[in-house]
Amino acid sequence: MPEEEMHRSERLKHLGYEPPDESDWVTGLHPMDELLRGERLPHIWCQGCGLGTALTTFIGALQWLEKNRGWDLDKVAVVSGIGCTGRIAGYVRLDSFHTTHGRAIPFATGLKLANPELKVVVLSGDGDIAGIGGNHFIHAARRNLEITVVCVNNFNYGMTGGQVGPTTPHEARAVTTQYGNFEYPFNLPYLAAASGASFVARWTVLHARQLEWTLREALTHPGFSFVEVIAPCSTAYARWNPEGRGLDPEGLGRRGLEVMKHYQRVGRTMHGTHPKDAEIRVNEKGEIVEIIEGKFLDDPKPDLKAAIDRQAALAEKWWLAEKKALDSRPRFPKRTDRVPRTEVQLGGFGGQGIISAGRIIGQAAAIYDGLEACFTQSYGPEARGGAAGAQVVISSDPIHHPHLIQPTSMIIMSKEAYSKYVPTLAPGGTLLIDSGLVKLREDHRQDIVTYGLPATQIAEELGNNRAANTVLLGFWTAMVGVVRREAMRQSVTDSVPPKTLDLNLKAFDIGYEEGLRQRAGGHPLVGEG
């Protein structure tokens, strides 16, 4: 059994934290006018509800931080979701956002990340934070962004009339579990800790002073902090359950008080207890017989924004490299010839650089040759490493139809692509194959012009078989003559890793020369040259 106070951080003293005197509990402090929207009062909460105390302790903590730590409360924003607790956002005179059910935490995440100067606090109920908003809760805890989440847990959905919730004790009654709750509840501190929260505490509203001290700590915690506040729901939950059942059903204040007395009987302060052991125990009737309270976890680790900021230098470096590359791009003289719609199909398998080759053609045409070019990729149900296809349409005119209707040239690097694409080539069109990888079928089309070169083998000989696509790009450039050589060379330059540039340019030139040679020689593998 861990000793009380064993886990207290050094910040305790700094925060004016004094060991609590259990005999000296109070249920609420004075309303602090300058932090309340007086024009909105009286509030909507029932007599005997614990939310008044939750609100005043929160305000007390802020005022203490303003007075003793110089906080500018203009920079504190409160975000809440839907439900009774959610209405707190409407009563505090701070920037306050009453969002949708369960979504206060991601809203707060956006607010805080976009303006790290803000201190952002989420105040909401158990149904809102742990029910519908559970996923946001665990992910925010995981990220450890510096926000404070205060969850007022009254063990049911109060505003809609007392339905069972994610914290309703097993076998307790609620309007939708009148036969007894067959579900088990969350232990919220345990859930928060398991998700990654670096500050975790729980108090009942009976311990208003301790709660306020803990809130001071939570608010100054450099990371995600979570405080569960156990509060009576005098109208709904207490009506059904042993803590308040049998009491005058109209005496809501009385019921709330009885529940507070119950807290006094069952509360047990155990600072530093691991959250997994910080249980709310119930008996077989769903009656709460023990509530472990205290600060369970206070374990600073770098907050999310700090981690993000570490990236700035790397991002700057990348940007400068990008800028340098862009600035070094040459300009080419304008083309004056007119290029009719030209469709190119590339095909092979993943890893051969088919997509990249298609993009290089498109970029050469669009950026360096001043043409219109539209590049698309084929997607299919294949896994990575499967078939890869790329299409480029080039024209002097606007390209209305972005897909190929009938390609007039083709670069093919696999057997599968050969089977799939060659039937679609226009009669008289030009087929270029990696002759080391693709064998022509016996019934190969005679109405097209087929050229080949062992691109992969050539690239291997140059020292890197991944340059095979570049060899074929050179080959295609010479053979088809739609895009200018210098435009293609520059596009290759833009697209390959700098350390492979020389090799790739060499590969391109080999392919190009071979293309010129074969075309001049007029000796295609098949067809009329």
Added chain:
Amino acid sequence: MPEEEMHRSERLKHLGYEPPDESDWVTGLHPMDELLRGERLPHIWCQGCGLGTALTTFIGALQWLEKNRGWDLDKVAVVSGIGCTGRIAGYVRLDSFHTTHGRAIPFATGLKLANPELKVVVLSGDGDIAGIGGNHFIHAARRNLEITVVCVNNFNYGMTGGQVGPTTPHEARAVTTQYGNFEYPFNLPYLAAASGASFVARWTVLHARQLEWTLREALTHPGFSFVEVIAPCSTAYARWNPEGRGLDPEGLGRRGLEVMKHYQRVGRTMHGTHPKDAEIRVNEKGEIVEIIEGKFLDDPKPDLKAAIDRQAALAEKWWLAEKKALDSRPRFPKRTDRVPRTEVQLGGFGGQGIISAGRIIGQAAAIYDGLEACFTQSYGPEARGGAAGAQVVISSDPIHHPHLIQPTSMIIMSKEAYSKYVPTLAPGGTLLIDSGLVKLREDHRQDIVTYGLPATQIAEELGNNRAANTVLLGFWTAMVGVVRREAMRQSVTDSVPPKTLDLNLKAFDIGYEEGLRQRAGGHPLVGEG
């Protein structure tokens, strides 16, 4: 440091579990044809992916259970979400449901609750289960419904190309965290345990045999069981991170194998370790340096359905009571007189039984007097214990407009209701007040007929001030004469708790007699009687 095997349950032997021989690891078993949809193969997974092993171990476990435990595999259903793992549902020859992203678990919850004969298994990925589906995951673990959730964790969103996910290690690379992951990951076994899972385990796919044994156990666990399976993503995750970086980017199989070797180096089996300590440790580069594996938790507690079933007897008892009450309802002779549209307003504060009184009038008119009756309540922003209003429209004709246009009679039990409603009463209309609670204003309307009786005081004298509304119902019945006395008495009988029935009928009769008396006497408080 907990000892290996320390936490093993007795079911281990029953399940044919033998202590694993670490030297004898296999990465995959033979495909089991009868449990695979052969017509769907080959699968879409990349070379070197861990999902094949995850699938075959799952099938192996099922076949073992079929052979050795007599399972009828027609009763096993697989539910998955979206992503690479989600595709498992399409390959197993079992009833299989490929649902939406993150929603496999609630779908499985419905399936299992609606047919408890089924064994329902959720197989999905880390992004699906712990990212978008995180809330369903923690709530299912909390409920402890007997389903098995197998989460194949490959540390990123693979199918969309390798984005950062909720399990991506801190500082690891992904396509959306190219500067390094600034978020922290979940420890899924810890999260599952903190949420309430009663069986929690983790294996890498390297330990295929141990994984299969654990799956046998998980599948037969009487409650929510969770198994995390760590698997290589050879295409996306391994590409960016130390485990696979620098390897031939096209050699996916090779990359997968390297990751498996890495698992062999960093894996450490520690059965019975508390899930909070079952870490996946990384170094400052995001490289995994330790993976704790084993079965961490196996702690049966009553499953959800068992808890639900316990309610059946109570539900039956309630039903029989309801049936008895309904069967004992008398029938009344048909009314032949015609009732024109009559509007009644009731007003007071919460707890006085205003709503209940309105409902009693409506029920008397509709059920026992054969009239049309439409009862509505006023809702406002007030908290409970605030103002309460009820409206009843009664007519022999269909009631097209359900709201009051101008009420002709009113029962008022509070000062606030007096101020709010009396101005709306039709000239010549009848106002009935609890004269002990409501004082007439000096400028009280002279164009209406006002009667009073100290209903709350009368009820108190009868022994229960909550019967004040019944006194006024009797008073109204006699005074307004729209609904017959016996119809009202029966409606009161249907509506009050049996033990207060006599008192309420007495209260009703007193009010009724007083009504007759005052009406006959023709001495209203104000107005012409």
Added chain:
Amino acid sequence: MSEPRGLLTGEHFLMGDYAAAEGAILAGCRFFAGYPITPATEIAERMSVRLPQVGGIYIQMEDELASMNAVLGASWAGVKAMTATSGPGFSLMMENLGLGIMLETPCVLVNVQRGGPSTGLPTLVGQQDMMQARWGSHGDYEIIALCPISPQELFDLTIRAFNLSEKYRVPVLIMTDAEVGHMTEKVVIPPPEEIEIVHRPQVRRGDVEPDHFRIFRNGRTAFGNGYISPMTAAGEGYRIHVTGLTHDERGYPVMNARAHEWNIRRLVNKIRAHRDEIIQVEGKDLEDAEVVVVSYGISARTSLWPIELARREGIRVGYLRLITAWPFPDEQIRQLAKRVRAFVVPEINMGQMIREVERCACGHALVLGANRAGGDILEPEHVLNVIRQAAGREVQWERPTGAAFESAEE
């Protein structure tokens, strides 16, 4: 009077929400998954007490996303299932309403409409989700949506919703509102033998050779007909596969345009081809009408009074009530448009179903709306004056604009 299996045969004074629950139970619903939301919560509350009495399951899920999915799961276990919500929850259910449509899953979803957008007016009436009911989930589909006007009709139409859902293998929406849902009136629950209950065409263990079974099929089969395929349940031995992806007859993913065309046309046509069976309208005094009031739900009900007032002024007013809002009765409006002077469309929204009336009127008849943004039912004078205007009479009332409202405190 009551019925041994837990049915409440007889006359009851029931809140609309409760009537929906009782209708569901009589229709055979044995699974409800829900989440608290005003003004639909009472449906869940009633179900939580009543379902265990009839051997059913009530479960409160963590949110509406989960509720919708649990309902789909239960339906695939062979059990009739329902959920109920209001605006914000309806928006959250949209993603998985789409899954229900794609998997052709019978189930019923009740939306007790309140004032929106966003949290809006949780306790007060609206009819603002009518177009969302048709278009709220991504992708193309057709849907069935019913609009009750009273607790009795919430009871009756909930049964009809289950029947349509089971017959057409489609989620069916009940688009009611806070007014009808929270109103208490007499509801007659007939003995079960007097009610037609439809059960999905369901293939059970041994009915078909598993290899020959197709979970999605076009055309007539031994178990389904037209575009509707017979269904089966998990555990019946067919080892089915279904997916939200575009798929073939076996339910296997097929990622191409041809498969998509087949899927979507089937989803759409199974409703469109049965429009005449599905569409239900209530018409009154349409023969000689110069003006026809076209409405639905609470606004249809409240328009009966201004219609009566207008008739007293000598205006020949007809009444066409959309019991099914979706599919929309295009043909009925088209035919009427040719012979009436004008349509009046009262709605508690800024003009939603009126767009459909405009579309179908094809310019043949004037189309006027009687609208308010929400929070209250339409005032009779308001609707009466739009009827007068439609008939070319003098208008005697100023329509509310809300422009005067500046602050709650002013």
Added chain:
Amino acid sequence: MSEPRGLLTGEHFLMGDYAAAEGAILAGCRFFAGYPITPATEIAERMSVRLPQVGGIYIQMEDELASMNAVLGASWAGVKAMTATSGPGFSLMMENLGLGIMLETPCVLVNVQRGGPSTGLPTLVGQQDMMQARWGSHGDYEIIALCPISPQELFDLTIRAFNLSEKYRVPVLIMTDAEVGHMTEKVVIPPPEEIEIVHRPQVRRGDVEPDHFRIFRNGRTAFGNGYISPMTAAGEGYRIHVTGLTHDERGYPVMNARAHEWNIRRLVNKIRAHRDEIIQVEGKDLEDAEVVVVSYGISARTSLWPIELARREGIRVGYLRLITAWPFPDEQIRQLAKRVRAFVVPEINMGQMIREVERCACGHALVLGANRAGGDILEPEHVLNVIRQAAGREVQWERPTGAAFESAEE
């Protein structure tokens, strides 16, 4: 060529998704919250690399619900913010799109449409969320939705989307599709000084006496005009309150019909009153047209070819492209309807925007759709034949129905 602040001024060969990201950055977007989904993921990927280079924040959230909310939060911190998704994520964003509308929060949401419903065809094109864009969230509202036809226009319209959003304090949708999003073309990024960038009317610390400040206001003020109120950000000292509930000028909840009327009419009218400023269409050859092709996005682009073919056959075809799908250009269609024989509406869906054309055509012109369910762009012959049909010519092609498809394996 490039620009010191991390802007990529110059010509680039960019994928559409990347162009949207660059447009956002030039428009001043400095916050992106997203979640992976095909085919929108590339926008997030680009933002994750680029935003840290310009001092912005990229965060990947746990789901699309969270993404949408984080964007709203960032906007209330005074930062221009965006998210991007596709069908299933769009459905999940609907609840909080409504919050954005109710809080009048500037932000931009890109939907790269794919085939639906449900998971559908993740990698393939659809235009099936067009009506969802208008009606997908519960409650009444008006929205702005833009439809680009190329990477260049994705860039341009993303800037316009931010401008409209900032000006009207409303979330703006970019309804693009898998085809445009995944297409790579030349994109010209102009120097920032050549681009008009709008910033929200923003009240900063000290501008106004905090007690006099109203976060929502009808009518002209020093900072806003018409129905649009000036905004402020958290931390500026105004201690504002905003809520998704129906509210008054200060943002305080007011639960009655009068406040709702005021709220909703303002939300609706701030768009309707500025229709002329917002609506953007591209018209060609409309003067003498007998047939007008009305389309948007990729289908508008691909229809230019069949239009050319039809002209060669002597049919006088006009072209009206909806750059803004919402608000819909009612008036433009109404005017055209009076003088043309027919409209042809090509869409990759079962007929969505065509319903609006039908509504506005008021029966004056024939309205024919050219539709396919999704997965591929429209074939030129298909559109050509519908144009022929619209012009009363002979049709030479059979329209696809999908009925022939039975199984992927047949």
